[in-house]
Amino acid sequence: MISNTINKSSKVSTTQNPGLIRIYAVFVTVAVLVFHWVAKEEKYIIDALSSFLTLSAIFQCLAFCLLGVHALSTGSVQGISAKSLQLEAIALACRLSATTWLEGYIPNDSTGDFMYQFFDALSLAMVLWLLHRVLYVHSETYEVDDDSLPVAPLALGSLVLAGLLHADVNDRPVFDTLWMCGLFVSAVAVLPQLWLMSRNRVNIPAMTSHFVAVMAFSRILSGLYMWRAHEEISCTPWIKGFNHSGHAVLAAHAVHLVLLGDFAYFYVKNLATRGLCSSLELPDSWIV
Numbered sequence: 001m002i003s004n005t006i007n008k009s010s011k012v013s014t015t016q017n018p019g020l021i022r023i024y025a026v027f028v029t030v031a032v033l034v035f036h037w038v039a040k041e042e043k044y045i046i047d048a049l050s051s052f053l054t055l056s057a058i059f060q061c062l063a064f065c066l067l068g069v070h071a072l073s074t075g076s077v078q079g080i081s082a083k084s085l086q087l088e089a090i091a092l093a094c095r096l097s098a099t100t101w102l103e104g105y106i107p108n109d110s111t112g113d114f115m116y117q118f119f120d121a122l123s124l125a126m127v128l129w130l131l132h133r134v135l136y137v138h139s140e141t142y143e144v145d146d147d148s149l150p151v152a153p154l155a156l157g158s159l160v161l162a163g164l165l166h167a168d169v170n171d172r173p174v175f176d177t178l179w180m181c182g183l184f185v186s187a188v189a190v191l192p193q194l195w196l197m198s199r200n201r202v203n204i205p206a207m208t209s210h211f212v213a214v215m216a217f218s219r220i221l222s223g224l225y226m227w228r229a230h231e232e233i234s235c236t237p238w239i240k241g242f243n244h245s246g247h248a249v250l251a252a253h254a255v256h257l258v259l260l261g262d263f264a265y266f267y268v269k270n271l272a273t274r275g276l277c278s279s280l281e282l283p284d285s286w287i288v
Helices: 002-042 045-074 082-099 115-137 152-165 173-188 190-198 206-232 244-259 261-274
Strands: none
Touching (some): 002 045, 082 152, 173 244, 190 244, 244 261
16 A cells, blocks of 8 residues: 555656656746846846745745645645645735735845736745645645644733834834735745654655755845845833844744745755655654
8 A cells, every 4th residue: 555655656757757846937037037037127136035935925825835836737736734724824814914005024135026926926826826736626635633732822822922022113003014924934934844754654655854945045035135134123022122023023033944844954964865846755853
């Protein structure tokens, strides 16, 4: 039974080769063009770093595209966590509630006028479509018993922390809180996906492992932007002289990357030894 599943996973990897390479090529090309456009407009590379937030949204969209290609090309949602997608949907909705009509948390270059919000909205649409595929269209392949990590405490905890630590960049407490909540939820949204992977007894589909890795890269780009801009994320400090909101933003990005520490090691090792389109083998120590 297990050997049949592994063989099936191996065949899936082969059929995904063309789609995977094309998807990467399209999004990397778009990202390079956006950076070149902003760099040319700003005249200095250091000023073009403002585009990193938009580049982060582009690679986030790429990550969800990889899951979409997996679902369409295989007719299966094996290895995809619906709970992780639910958290991602909450994070995107919270962020868009502030960025679509307020100017406090958007890139300060021309991509903040429409492009940044467009890719976030496209990502939200893709997440909702993926949830429909996982829960209804391909529900027979959804590993519901293994996707068992409770997510309500993660979402509620993020909202409470956001209420305590939110900035005042928009000077609208509700929407400042929603934006911060979206950031915190996105930082922990990977946990259900990692939990599902840890309970999987077979190889993890290539597209699923690439999804996690590309999301991590997206967070790195966002973190680089926030590292440069966190001092501008003002707040009414709880402790005099300490900007808790700016540091909370950086901490959220750091938490996401720390959660992916082990995964990153095995992902890079698998990429170097078995190639881009191979399924990911995790050691027995990962199995719960």
